[in-house]
């Protein structure tokens with residue numbers, strides 16, 4: 324593909340980042356993210372980038388910024404879609420705010436279109452950056468903290484089958500099928516390859532805090548009915564902390580047993596679970612909400628509908644719908660303009676129309692609704708969408724609704 328430049332920054336050129344420049348790209352990333360990784364982690368990042376679609380921004384011959392996209396598959400209502408995970412977006416401090424990210428994303432979007440990737444996603448370092456490029460909050464997460472100095476108070480009886488610890492080497496083979504089943508319920512979940520399970524989830528070393536133990540895996544049920552992946556850390560005199568990284572259960576009783584387990588580990592006084600689903604049943608079956616507290620809520624996966632039509636055609640709908648959407652997309656104008664969305668027993672269609680719009684909204688806000696996390700009526704109430712035909716937002720909301728809240732816990 325030819326390199327392209329953007330008018331506001333004639334000096335920067337955007338083109339594919341060749342493998343020969345991976346080390347320079349990593350140096351740039353560690354500079355921008357203030358990181359100093361060891362040789363092992365650097366080699367891991369290098370390998371990850373090798374498998375990515377990569378774009379560089381060049382000032383003359385010098386690489387001054389990069390962004391990459393990792394080929395993931397994301398669960399969406401009723402199925403899954405290829406979804407590049409945008410990552411390692413970094414600009415040299417000497418070249419910030421000169422349109423490097425803007426130009427690289429334009430180049431990346433073109434490369435995604437060439438691959439027929441209808442959506443893209445990312446985790447943002449700062450929430451303010453990506454809305455302008457059409458990314459919306461596709462999933463949200465809660466940080467939950469549990470005071471485990473006393474037994475976990477529950478309103479339901481936990482499953483009383485025995486718990487067993489799995490070795491990290493054996494865990495992926497045993498956990499994968501259950502995790503995969505949860506992807507059918509919860510949009511926003513990434514398909515975990517065996518390498519992803521091993522390198523990301525079962526990594527012996529916590530990349531961000533070396534004080535944490537290796538991953539521990541506790542399982543319940545044969546066949547598997549639930550699991551928790553957690554790490555612990557304890558300073559000499561301070562009470563220990565249990566960090567729950569992932570917990571999946573097929574029933575509330577199984578979830579209750581797993582939460583009871585992680586809150587009853589000796590020499591620990593607190594459990595922290597980061598990125599829990601906003602509709603985590605724990606928040607209802609915990610008897611004492613002073614003991615189980617949501618301490619933070621945050622945007623998790625930011626979603627970009629690169630090809631709105633394909634994205635809308637390839638998800639399912641919870642109710643029949645017949646509305647004209649007028650989507651505004653400044654970066655990918657092919658998505659803009661009034662389109663007639665219908666879905667029912669005969670299937671789904673989304674075609675351009677001259678009919679007047681029922682709802683107008685920006686592509687980032689449609690992206691926020693796409694997995695079922697944000698609702699069109701909430702957007703109207705917030706002044707972010709305009710409802711031209713009374714009841715249209717409610718009708719669209721009924722169609723986009725998902726039974727479970729969308730949720731993402733895999734960072735990249």
Ligand SMILES: CC(=O)SCCNC(=O)CCNC(=O)[C@H](O)C(C)(C)COP(=O)(O)OP(=O)(O)OC[C@H]1O[C@@H](n2cnc3c(N)ncnc32)[C@H](O)[C@@H]1OP(=O)(O)O
Pocket residue numbers: 355356409410411412413414415418419420421422423424425426445446447448449451452455
């Ligand atoms: C998916 C990921 O990898 S998330 C990680 C993102 N990377 C980082 O946080 C590393 C450190 N930061 C950086 O490398 C850079 O500052 C980046 C990547 C965040 C931004 O790159 P830049 O090339 O400076 O962005 P660019 O010049 O294209 O900015 C486009 C617009 O976004 C705005 N913008 C960009 N970054 C920020 C920010 N951090 N805060 C507020 N506004 C921002 C710019 O002001 C500009 O606004 P305008 O169009 O109104 O003038």
